[in-house]
Amino acid sequence: MAAPRTAFAPGRFYGAPTIERRLPGVRLAHLAATMSAEHVDEHSHDDAHFVLATRGRYETTAWGPETEGPVLVYNPPGVVHRDRFVETGGYFLAVSFAAGDWRALADGGAAIDALRLTGPVARRAALRLTRSLLSADAEPLSLEGLSLELAAEALAPPRDGDRRPPWLDLAETYLADAFDQPIGVADLARAAGVHPVHLARGYRRWLGAAPGERLRARRLERAADLLMRGRLPIGEIALAAGFCDQSHLNRQFRHAYGVTPGEFARLCSPRPTRRPDVSGVQDEAPVTP
Known part of the structure; x- marks a missing residue:
């Protein structure tokens, strides 16, 4: 009998956090990957989330063209995938929206499939968000605004008739x-x-x-x-x-x-020190894309 797939709670990923921030409607974390490909099974997440891999080769089955450079993926709540780093040593940003908050934000307009985001607007927002999160004096308003800029890239998905030739x-x-x-x-x-x-x-x-x-x-x-x-x-x-x-x-x-x-x-290849989120409470479960 096949083992049940892992369903991660909001904000949980395969990795160890270097920084975490919990803001109204969004959770942010910068993580160091801890699992190589063979140890990552098919899994899902309770939340909608974005993953930006900034170091290491990251494999994803999300729809979209494969390109070089940082991989940026959007996964809707509950989608089953096996996205993973080929080896340990990778770093990634995770931007998570609770399922209920995401549905309210999307108002029925979000993509229902996992997407590989390769446009300059999405990448720019994700990279700026990473830089802001890693800075010592990141303003919550800036973090929220950049998170919503990134979210907007998945809130207007292409229709079937708009697929490129x-x-x-x-x-x-x-x-x-x-x-x-x-x-x-x-x-x-x-x-x-x-x-x-x-x-x-x-x-x-x-x-x-x-x-x-x-x-x-x-x-x-x-x-x-x-x-x-x-x-x-x-x-x-x-x-x-x-x-x-x-x-x-x-x-x-x-x-x-x-x-x-x-x-x-x-x-x-950042070297930040771990610190608590804005609520002052560290998550107890190991943060394990």
Whole structure:
């Protein structure tokens, strides 16, 4: 007889907390992963939550395109999944909304499936929230506001008729494979098998960005991925990701994610001290994505 799936109580994840904050309507935690992939079973959570993996390779079955850089996932209350870090040593942000609070917030408009959020708005909010949570003087209003900005990205999910066409995935794959080379619209159109004008319109319609903006996003994702590994100086990462120099990367990274590459690197491997949440009470159960 199969063992019952674990259903975690609100705010519970596979990991050990470094910082926790409990605010009206939302619980925030920054955690160090403690379980490798083989020790994570299928499970669910009683709450709606977001997980941002800032260090370590994180596997998820959530719907959405796979990209490099920090993985950001939304899971509705009760959804069964086996999202996990491949190895120990990862860090992640967890943003949790109690099921009742989430339903009231969503008012019937939230996604019912797990989503992989790859848009710049969602990533920017999650990274800023991580930075604020780890700071010593984080204002509750700032934390709540950033949490709601992140929540908004799951409160207007795409309808079935709004799913992007298959040719766009071909173009995005080509972009991911050749992002460090000179690329023109004609190259993308040829790879996707569509007319260049159709491609340009499709990019704006489905991704809200021009092909050149998507190329820049791919380069930023590669830079973020290299920063998460923590093995190269930022100057070398800039060149490896296709940027002219470190200052070019700094400008583009801050504009896209709201933090500099150096700040992001520190978020990937923080050294905060544990402290109680705002209620002054530590959770007793081991925080175990």
